[in-house]
Amino acid sequence: MTASARFVYDEVPYDTEANAETHPAALATLARMCGRSPASPRTARVLEIGCGNGENLLAAATWLPRARFVGFDLASSAVAAGAAAASRSGLSNVELFAADIRDVRRRGLPDGTAGSFDYVIAHGMYSWVPEDVRADLLAILRDALGPNGVGFVSVNALPGWELRRALREIAMDATREIDEPAAKVAEALRLVAEIGRAGKDADGFFGALSAAAREYEEHVTRATPPEAPYSRYVFHDLLADYNDPFSVPELERRLGEAGLRVVCETPLRPGRATPVFEGLAADMARTGTPFLQVLVERDDAPSASEQAAPRADPDLFFWADLAPVSSGTYRTTTGALVRPVGDVGLARAVAHAPGFVRVRDLADDDDARGRLARQLFEGFCEGVFTLTVEPPPCASSLGERPRTAGHVRARAAEAVERRATSAVVTNALHRSFRVSWSELVVIRALDGTHAIDAIVAAAIAEARTVPSSLAGPLAISERDAERHVVTVLDRLRRHLFLLEDEP
């Protein structure tokens, strides 16, 4: 962000949340699949350029206490809010500071940190800063990365973003004389809705644009937290001062000029897991994906010349939350149905769920191991299964005094206190879930000092202080409350929110 953007992001805060694809374990996993040797996420040093309120870092740091996280952003109010949140969450492994990218480029990274970061994240930045800042951004990323470091860069991508550009052009033009952010967003969304309605039956270009408008409306609904006063996402995206898309070749050229090279796209997509960037431009032209995220590395990285295609790796750990649907059939958290008929390895994997198990240990011989690794890799690309370099420190069973990470508890406590109907919490795999007040009350109590009975009692007591519409099952009866708490705890365990017992 730039000096001119300082006011904008301070005036209209961006609703930053955790992004699963930027988690060190997610980056390490893909890097490993591409034949790299990334640092262990548990002890990694992570930098985020343009961290906003730091939530992406805080949500990871709370599960990785031995790792170090540094973030900076031009929006000083967001950084201050993030620092306060880190303090409330008891996080001592996060450092946030306010700075302009251009100043950081000129003065260098904080003492002794150049070349020391294992993971450097620049999410939602490159397309959204002025042209002269883009070079500085990539230069900082390059300087920060260690020899085996992995970077993350995201951009709006061409040609898929062209229709979004049309909506942006109309919205920017129509709202150019409106100063008040909420009114600006309201007018932009009114126009988008109008285009969506007016061209419902149209053919040709207008028909396509109208369909894009309807798709954008759905996207905005997903991207805007229900408690937000208006869509600050729209303000910082469709109506942003800077928002330029890039084609695959152009992005690759710019990365190359900065001394960086692409490792792979993230997330991997089915059918796209081909050697690195070859064919990606054509694939983007076919699919019209409007957004592109890539892993990058220094062009002098030890393995940089090995442009290996992402591939199955039997040393990765497998995880899937597979809920039984019927005999031999399971449903994942993504809604996919898995039926491991006639395949011993996959059946073993399913039987092991929701625990983490090394892929290698699921098959008896090399052939079976290779076949299983490929199957799981395909499932990983489809988003059905999780593969990771290191299992997170999560409990596989419900202990006597369950506990969750400090930042999860702190967010729950804050939401309970302001009587929010729901809030977002992030698990050990950096995946976010929106949970209700009656679940937040349970999460708040998971500090490892309360037995389940005490958690139930505390939840009931808290529920008496709020309207029954908010308290939900906690307000019905003691038995219902107890059942609710046990259900919530079980769900939290399955969704990797409970820490393993301390030794």
Added chain:
Amino acid sequence: MTPETLEALAHRALVAATLHDLAPRSPRLSARMPPTSGANVVVAVDDPPLDASCFATARETLPPDGIVAVVVSSTTAAGLLRAGVVRDPTRDDAYARASAWAASVRAPLAPPVSPSRLRAIVAAASASGFALVEPEVRLLRSGSPRTAVDRAVVSVVLRGAVARPLLFVPERRAPKNGLVKLREERALDGWIEAREARVQAPASLLDAALVALARHGGPMRGKDLLREARAIRAEAAESRGERVTPSASDGPTLAKALVEAWHEGWLELYAVEPRPPLLR
């Protein structure tokens, strides 16, 4: 820009002027700046960028009924056409529709302009005494923007995907708020050409017209096209055991559909016979 493209843009400019009742009685076009002697329609593109001096030159040279047509396209549409998008017939999302559109468009591509650039062109024209004229934006249901430049921005982005002429007239000739009426019926006074047959079994009058154009293999006079289209429609109806009689609304209906197709870029209109070349 090739002479062929410029010629095609000149035709689009003249069609736009005709549909808005702004074309001089005997149009003499020039794509040069300053215009060639005797020209009364200047056709320009924003490459290199037009500035106030360009319009000032035109103002000095053009007769009182002269017009300047700046032919533009939208940056979005230009990006899609340039990118070589590939149509995926199995999908029906926005991008798949855009790809299908891009694959079907053959019209000449004028240099793209952003809304801010369009406003700068209008400002430059205004400094030399030219006013932009624009019809209502019919695509939006909630009403058209009040000023001509606002309407032009919306129209260029929404449907100016294919070379779209922005028409400038001397300020004293401009109607209030630059609002001009779109006279679609004038489309049948000129010539029509479709480059490929898109219809197998004609159901509507437009379908029948497209069949007629495909059979003809070149530009047809509007009135001939209407007659042929009616005959083909009647023939097709008869083969289905139905009966269709010509109606007084056939002309306006077909004209409206032809103008719509012209805006979308898969059919060409000519205000004057396409041969000999307009620009000499």
